[in-house]
Amino acid sequence: LGQDTEAFVTLATTESYCIGAKVVGKSLRRHGTTRDIVILVTPNISQRTRLALQSIFDKVILVDLMDSKDPDHLALTGRPELGITFTKIRCWTLTQYSKCVFLDADTLVLCNVDELFERDELSAASDPGWPDCFNSGVFVFNPSLQTHAMLMDHAIKQGSFDGGDQGLLNSFFSNWSVEDIRKHLPFIYNLTVSSVYTYLPAFKHFGHEAKIVHFLGAVKPWNLPKEGILQLASVDNTHYLAILSFSESLFYRCVYVFIIEGYLPGGHLPFEKEQMEHRRRWEMGEMDYMGRDAFQNIQKMLDRFLD
Incomplete structure (x- = not known):
């Protein structure tokens, strides 16, 4: 299988996140990726914005919005707007690709990271808030309609322990923390902003090696x-x-x-x-x-x- 069967994928469910998504696409392009760059957008994204995205991404793909409709669990995170991140599981429908790397629209690629395609599903970095869980802002996956159907079924029957995609995916890929250390991405592939102040000595020591920065939280650089x-x-x-x-x-x-x-x-x-x-x-x-x-x-x- 060649490089044309692999792609970086991001998602925009609001006009605001399209700003971040453009930066994801441009940063990948700037650093010379040889893979396709794909964005999934929901119907609420305007036609004008979609046309602008076409100048950056190889494919702009329309997908239906999914919402967890789980206010109780979302209340624990203090982020009621994250229910629509369930839409992320639509990326498993991209079966024209054999392998993909998903990047949240609030990430920034600092160098070429094509080596991520050497990893297997589901590879991701630990979440700093609970290291036995992976952070779903960056992960490697294999598109599959069967996996998508299983995720949909899991979403309906089991839901998500945080009301968003991260709780859903960690529940579905529940063996991630103990199954295979090779599926644990180094933190430099998903360096969350919180790392700057929770462990400053490590940030000062390792921060220069960062490959992908992730702007977690409600406040984004673009707003x-x-x-x-x-x-x-x-x-x-x-x-x-x-x-x-x-x-x-x-x-x-x-x-x-x-x-x-x-x-x-x-x-x-x-x-x-x-x-x-x-x-x-x-x-x-x-x-x-x-x-x-x-x-x-x-x-x-x-x-x-x-x-």
Whole structure:
């Protein structure tokens, strides 16, 4: 079987996620993948948007929307909108391909990752929230109508323990954590934003090896308020958006990296030496509590971000 029987696949169920999906497609293309790049879209995506996606993706495929309609389990995640992620199981219907790699629309490919096609179904990286579960933002699978039918049956009879696709897929592929270590992708293939602050020493040590970044959570790089954008940078001649933002906790920090090509106004600005030094000191725990990092200054940024 040749490379033309393999594809990267992403999914857009809202107009907003189409922005992220475009970045997924462009980042794969930028880094020279030899595989097809496919996007599944639901009927609520406008014809205009679908035409725009055709300039990036090899195939734009319309699929029916699926919703778990499970508010009780979704309430545990605090993300009631994730019920429609059940639509993700439609990717098993792409039987024109022998093997695919699924990438959530809120991921960013940092280099060529075609080696993922050497993995078997179901290969994925551990979820940082519960490492015996895999994170369903990046996974390798084999399209199959039989598997799709079994997943549909499982969705109807068993449902999902989190109300979304991740709970469903982990329940269906329940032996993932113990079956075959070769199906455990290294974390660098699904580096979630949360890793930046939960284990900063490891991030500083291994972060430079990251291959795919995943922007988990309700706040996405493409819908952050302008106040949250601190600087635009040029890294190795590739334009990235680096965003440092705060949420409910004053010292709860996320670093976003996002390709800006075509999705944000303006060009790029270099990192100022003083800003880089401030970031380094922050990461080392050397905050300027009496000056720039004083409580009232952080509170102002927090209030702008939450508004």
